[in-house]
Amino acid sequence: MVEDEVIASHLSALLTPAITSQENYYRQLGLRDRILNLALMVAAVLTLLWRDVAGVTELTRMLTREGFLWCRPLEVSQQAISQRFLTFPAQLFEKVFKDLLPHLQASWQSRNQRKIPESVEFTLTKFEKIWIVDCSTLEALFQKLESLKDAPPGKLAGKMSTVIDLKNLLPVEIW
Helix, strand or coil: CCCCHHHHHHHHHHHHHHHCCCHHHHHCCCCCCEEEECHHHCCCCCCCCHHCCCCCCHHHHHHHHEEECCEEECCCCCCHHHHHHCCCCCCEEEEEHHHHHHHHEEEEEECCCCCHHHHHHHHHHHHCCCEEEEECHHHHHCCHHHHHCCCCCCCCCCEEEEEEEECCEEEEEEC
């Protein structure tokens, strides 16, 4: 599946400042500027989700053959990527996301507003905000890691929760 260049360039333009702003924190955590750095790991996670990649083996093949998003083709082992996923600090992804939120909210404000459903408009007359929560168990994602294939079921992953503003469908918080 060939990536849509417009979407890829938009994601790159959107995420590059957020990733760059976390480089000092990255170094404070004692992480070296290695091949599998923050920029590549963010691109890897987005590629896993956006392109619905079957697992780390396929992700490794994609990186070697064609690269993904802003990452050029690069030869790394499947084991190296799996280990990096296991040890990469989640708070780095969270900080990138939180840096991105104000930009997403400002962008939404500047666009032509979509018509808000009548039920939401009515509810907003009674409440200041309407937030919805979406939660997911990350076990399915972690099962894609070759290094965890022998772990017993139910022992692999945590949970991810996102609070979304129903009016603009933008995330408010993520845990």
